[in-house]
Every structure is written in C-alpha cells, then in structure tokens.
Amino acid sequence: MSFSPRQGQSPFNPEKHRIERVLCFAAHPDDIDFGAAGTIAGWTAAGVQVSYCIMTDGDAGGFDPAHRADIIALRDAEQRRAAGLVGVADIHYLHQRDGYLEPSHGVMKEVVRLIREIRPDVVLAMHPERNWDRIQKSHPDHLAVGEAVTRAVYPAVENPFAYPELAEAGLDAYKLPWLWLYAGPADRENHFVDVTEQVDAKLAAIHVHVSQHPDVQAMEAAVRGGMQGNAARGGLPQGRSAEAFHVVAVNGPGTIAGF
Numbered sequence: 001m002s003f004s005p006r007q008g009q010s011p012f013n014p015e016k017h018r019i020e021r022v023l024c025f026a027a028h029p030d031d032i033d034f035g036a037a038g039t040i041a042g043w044t045a046a047g048v049q050v051s052y053c054i055m056t057d058g059d060a061g062g063f064d065p066a067h068r069a070d071i072i073a074l075r076d077a078e079q080r081r082a083a084g085l086v087g088v089a090d091i092h093y094l095h096q097r098d099g100y101l102e103p104s105h106g107v108m109k110e111v112v113r114l115i116r117e118i119r120p121d122v123v124l125a126m127h128p129e130r131n132w133d134r135i136q137k138s139h140p141d142h143l144a145v146g147e148a149v150t151r152a153v154y155p156a157v158e159n160p161f162a163y164p165e166l167a168e169a170g171l172d173a174y175k176l177p178w179l180w181l182y183a184g185p186a187d188r189e190n191h192f193v194d195v196t197e198q199v200d201a202k203l204a205a206i207h208v209h210v211s212q213h214p215d216v217q218a219m220e221a222a223v224r225g226g227m228q229g230n231a232a233r234g235g236l237p238q239g240r241s242a243e244a245f246h247v248v249a250v251n252g253p254g255t256i257a258g259f
Helices: 031-045 065-085 105-118 140-153 164-168 196-208 216-233
Strands: 003-005 021-026 049-056 090-096 122-126 178-182 191-194 242-249
Touching: 021 031, 021 105, 021 140, 031 049, 031 065, 031 122, 031 191, 031 196, 031 242, 049 065, 049 105, 049 140, 065 090, 065 196, 090 105, 105 140, 105 164, 122 140, 140 178, 191 216, 196 216, 216 242
Parallel strands: 021 049, 021 122, 049 090, 122 178
Antiparallel strands: 003 191, 178 242, 191 242
C-alpha cells in the first residue's frame, strides 16, 4: 500500500516512520469503514495491530422502526463483522448515547485510559472541525470525537498528573507519535493513502452495515467517486483510489515539552 503525501505538507514519511499499532476512534458503528477501512485493511495485511473504539452504540441510527428494540445489538454485530473483513478483532465501546456525545472529562478520561493501555504509534480519529462542503460528514457526534481525542492526546495522555488515578492503576503517561484525522475539511487533508487494492475490502465492510443504507447503489457510487476524487487531489495516477487524512505530528525528535 503506497502513501502519497502532499509535497511539503504531510509530516509522515512511510519510508522513515514505522507503524506497528493503531487505535481508531469513531462516533458510531460504520464511521471507520467509510473513513478509513481501506487504509486499515492495508495496515492489517502488513501485520499492523489495529484496535477500534466506538464511542456510542449507534442507538439512534437506522431507518426501520422494527429495528428499534434491537438496534444496539444489530449495529454491534454489523461492526464486528465489518471489522473482521479488514483484519480487526479488537473493538471497544464507550457506550455513550447516540446524538448526545460531548467531549466531557468522563469521555476524555476513557480515551486517555485506552491510549495508555494500547500505546499506539498512530491514533486515528474523526476531525474536530466542521466540513461545510458536506455537512453530513460533521455530525455533532463526529465533531465531539475529534475534540475529545485531540484534547486527550495533548496534554492528558502524556501528563502523569492528568487523571492521576490512571497512573495509580499502572497506566503510565505516554507520548503519542502521530494523530491522523479523517472526515474533516478537504483543505486540512495533507496525506493520501493509495487504497486501490483495498477498495473491494472497504466496500465489503461498508455493505455489512445494511441497517444504515436504504440505497446501496447510491452509497457505493458515492464512496467510489469520493475515493477517486481523493486520489486526484493527492496527485495519484488516473484510475487510482485513495483515502485522505489530516496527519499531525504530536511527538517526535524535535518536540519540545510544553510547546
């Protein structure tokens, strides 16, 4: 799987920076599959350990009133099957109420706890900035994920005195190298991952979420078109498909604590 950073913008260089563990945050079951399943499929095929954290149960999702009583179990089963198709088995839930997610200290503490437990090279999360070009990408829960994770990544994850009960429980402070954000404004995107070989796996994962897609053909056409558009913006050859990210270097050789 190749990477195409915009020249001079993305700080991530796949030839220099190794990725062995990734922790992905999303608001609802299916968010990760739309935003990053191709990249994740490429990572797991290369031996990268990938974990998911879904912050809500997706209890407000779906279109069929007959599903209301079992929507949480249905969406959990869909997410687990979809994750399996791209090589992911480790899934965590924060069990927040769908549509009510806030970047509260309770949520942030759980984010810090999980990052310190897994100690990933990359945290992947939804973008905290609203996308005015397609506001559907900016569900309030999506923005809350981005804000909660970004606040947790700096400074709480690496501050031993933030949520001290975590350190007392043996979860030591951790300096995260990379934060990758998805589903944000196009002008923030600085890194494009060529997922041409993973398109079928990504679409298969999305298709599992049948409770969420009343028009499957329109959904697939939109996803294919979006990936082709990403590839064009990332400078990849015609006919390629890509996923786009806003990559942020959190800690590296030149990082100065507190700045």
